[in-house]
Amino acid sequence: MLKNWPVYRVFKREMLRLARLKSARNLFIIIPLVVFLLLGSIYYKGALREVPVAVYDNDNSTLSRTYIRFLESSPNLKVTHYLSSSDAIENAFVEKGVQGVFYIPKDFHKNILKNVPTQIRIYTNSTNIVFGNLLYKTALQVTQTLSGAIVAKRIAPLGINPNKILGTVLPININTRVLGNPQYNYVYYLLPGLTTVLLQMIIFLAAARAFNLEWKNNTYQELFTLARGSIPSMILGKYFAFMVYSLGLSGLTFAIIFPIFGIPIYGNIGSLLLLLLLFITVSIIMGFGLSLMVKDEIIALDAAIFYNSPAFVFSGFTFPIWAMPWPNTVYAEIIPYTHFLTAFLKLYQLDTSLNFILPEVLKLLLFLFCGILMIAIGLLINRKSIFLSPKTAAL
Amino acid sequence: MNLRLILTLIIKEAEQVIKDHSILLVLFIAPILYFVMMGSTYIKKDEEKVSVGVVDMDLTKSSKSFLNKVNATQKVDITHVYNSLPEAKIGMSKFEIQGIISIPRDFEKKLKKNESSPIGLILNNTKFLSSNDINKAVNLVTMDYALESRQKYFESKGINPTFAEIKANPITTQVNGVYNPTNNYGNFLLPALLVLILHQTLLIGLSESIASDRKKGLMKVGFETSKNNFLTYITGKLGFHLFLYSAYLLFTFLVAFPYFDLPIKGDFLTLIFVSLVFFMATLLYGWFISTFFSSQAVAMEIMAFTSYPVFLVTGITWSISDMPLFLQFISNLLPLKPFFVFIKRHAIMGVDAYLYSHEVIQLLLLLLLGYVAAFLRFRYLQKKSMQIKPMVSGTLDQNGI
Incomplete structure (x- = not known):
């Protein structure tokens, strides 16, 4: 019964076709394995620790030490280097390989005892803002702690109630709670974003060659006959085969790559799977649409690469969409990944329930509709190559 | 090396590029479009007005004043006011806000009594940039309060206001973000991003051209045109790409850099010379790798996926010394890595030449490595094409019989 169902026949053929296709093997197995493992390995340490800095202690006092x-x-x-002159500060970043220089001025201790304002100057190599931000944060923390301790010492002999010292020195105490990635771990932050954007790109690129390659290889007739001339069966059969491959790729990402790098999934797996199914469907259908519209597979591939390549930059993941000029925000909106990412972060890192991702789901459904529209346009403009007459089909 | 043959090969390559719409798109449209699209994304260089929600349970003059001060900072914008923490958390779950400041009851009372008043700060850390900016802004405002409180205490003890101010803050800090004073995202990423766009479009275009040559059997024709001279062939085949990307190079440094307000502190001629060495090394590497592809589609697919790993492995966002050894090794084999370091030191930092000479030497060595690899591959392919020739004629003879 099932064997005679055109959708199943196309599905089976497509599964085999993809397995034999070098390009599909590259896209679904080799590229993700190599690229995902490589990307994870770059950030395997997770957090930056022990950033090298130099100190120029021009005071050499008890307090400076x-x-x-x-x-x-x-x-x-x-602290990897101790500088002996201010001239060395300028080239310390390059010569000593440090990311920051702390300059303690002369008479630092003496001035504090004399109540003369004194300033510690910190130079950060801000050509890399990851180091720049970390040094800024740490420098402020360290200086404020020492400054606070000195003030507390000054206040104590003035006859203050000991219970009020903290309230005077630090009147507002911030209790910070970090949601999403409390470890500030770069693997947890970047790898899920990078792997999911590549997931979209892989699926889209593979789907963009689903039909035009059949025309190029002269195998379309065979497909048409197998589907008994039913275009919906043809599309559905191919869709299910692509879905199987895409789910395999998702399995590789979430069940192998994530555990290898210890990336936790806070959200509900079932909800994530539902979102993933919708995202994959959108990518496949849009890819199919492109494949049916553009007969030249190379041009279709060009369009797919051009559309998908900037998805990560425009997604707002590393730089917010609201800080982009408006034409760029429009482009960000017309990439499904932007909306998937928001929903994905809500589910996977903030552990929200499904109703919170409703706006993103609706947008993804709109993309699905666009994909279907693209398929319809493709069917219309290439109807002569798609709807074969029984005679041609028999040939 | 024959100049006439080189010119013939350059013209042939130009004709192939013009005839092949895909290569034409990649080499002529994609670099400009990506420059505009990606470059303009970071044109504001940094984010401002990150949405923050507040839960003010105290509703006093002090709590309002604190929130106003936070709101007055450049990077934070209080956009939502909630009545309770669960309500605010819903707002965060909807991504309406990136952080929550919660002020408990008795905030003002405790402040007035000189008791430490705790406030809550909840950060959505799914995106680091916004989370860091909120954290920084709230911490700076609380520091202002600390200084004010200390100063008031000293004044209450009869110390004059100027002296009290000094006593309240014995050590100040001045953090200077060298080479990127505002520590902004645009200045950090843009120089590398522009170079990456050129690098990737060059590699994709070249790999398509070579894969197409291999498929159509034009590689052998190219070898024959060059009279099997490697230098003639490689100069002719890659010359067109080098000319084109030299033009892009000038565009990048003369138009894009000034437009995006990126500095070129070093000597311009050195910059161009080293950039040309970088492109030559990239072209030789690109030619070598591309000769393993026999399908244009496969070449495009694979090259398109190299963008992220190639960019990130160069250490542009992460310390190379914190990467595993095998990645450090791979990174050092890529011309992009020393070139990024060179651009940073020469153009952005403007340091003395001896401080980037190591990178220039590394680029020259990689150029040599690329040359040797391409030469050996050329000889191999040449030998292979010569072996095919008698076999083809042999097959024809048999068929003829």
Whole structure:
């Protein structure tokens, strides 16, 4: 019974066709394995620790040494070089390979004892803002801790109630709670984003060659006959085969790559799977649409690469969409990945329920509709190659 | 090396590019479009007005004043006011806001009594940039409060206001973001991104051209045209791409860099010279790798997926020394890595030449490596094409019989 069902026949053929196709093997197995493992390995340490910094202690006093000890005790910093002149500061970033220089001025200790304002200057190599931000944060923390301790010491002899010292020195105490990625781990932050954007790209690129390659290889007639001339059966059969491959790829991502790099999934797996099914469907259908519209597979591939390549930049993942100029925000909106990512982050990192991703689901459904529209346009403009007459089909 | 033959090969390559719509798109349209699209994304360089929600349970003058101060910071914008924490969390779950500031009851009372008043800060850390900016802004405002409170205490003890201010803040810090004073995202990413766009479009276009040659048997024709001289063949085949990307190079440094307000502190001629070495090394590497593809589609698919790993493995976003050894090794084999370091040191930092000489030497060595690899591959393919020749004629003879 099933064997005679055109959808099943096309599905079976497509499964075999994809398995034999070098391009599909590259896209679904080799590229993700190599690229995902490589990307994960880049950030395998997770967080930046012990960033090398240099110190120029122009005071060499008890207090300046205390300050340096504070710096050394921070897990974020490692004092690797001690400079002996201010001339060395300029080239320290390149010559010594440090990411920051702490300059403690002359008479640092003496000035503090004399109540003369004194300033510690910190130079950060901000050509890389990851280091720049980390050093900024740590420098402020260390300096404020020492500054606070000095003030507390100054206040104590003035006859203050000991219970009020903290309230005077630090009147507002921030209790910070970090949701999503409390470890500030770069693998947890970047790898899910990078793997899912590549997931869309892989599926889209593969689907963009689903039909035009049949024409190129002169196998369309065989497909048409197998589907008994039913275009919906042809599309559905291919869709299910692509879905199987795409789910395999998702399995590789979430069940192998994520555990290898210890990436936690906070959200509900069932909800994530539902979202993933919709996202994959959108990518497949849009790819099919492109494949039916553009007969030249290379041009279709060009269009697919051009459309998908900037998806990560425009998704707002590393740089927010609201900070982009308006034409770019429009482009960001017309990429399904932008909406998938928002929904994915809500489910996977914030562990929200399905109703919170309703706006994104609706947008993805709109993309699905666009994909179907693309298929319809493709069927219309290439009808002569798609709807074969019984005579041609028999040939 | 025969100049006339080189010119013939360059013209042939140009004709192939013009005839093949896909290569034409990749080499002529994609670089400009990506420059405009990607470059303009970071034109504001940094984010502003990150949405934050507040839950003010105190509703006093002090709590409002604190929130106003937070709102007055450049990067934070209080866009939502909630009546309870669960309500605010719903807002965060909807991604309406990126952070929540919650002020408990008795905030003002405690402040006035000189008791430490805790406030809650909940951050959505799914995106680091916004989360960091909110954290920084709230911390800076609380520091202002700390200084004010300390100063007031000293004043209450009869110390004059100027002296009290000094006593309240014995150590100040001045953080100077060298080479990127505002520590912004655009200045950090744009120079590398523009170079990456050129690198990737060049590789994709070249790999398509060579895969197409292999498929159509034109590689052998090219070898024959060059009279089997490697230098003539490679100069002719890659010359067109080098000319084209030299033009892009000038466009990048003369138009794109000034437009995006990116500095070129070093000497321009050195910049162009080293950039040409980089492109030559990339072309030789690209030719070598592309000769393994016999299908234009496969070449495009594979090259398109190299963008992210190639970019990230160069250490542009992460310290190379924190990567595994095998990745450090791979990174050092890519011309892009020393070139990024060179651009950073020469153009952005403007340091003395001896501080980037190591990178220039590395680029020259990679150029040599690319040359040797391409030469050996050329000889192999040449030998193979010569072996095919008698076999083909042999087959024809048999068929003829």
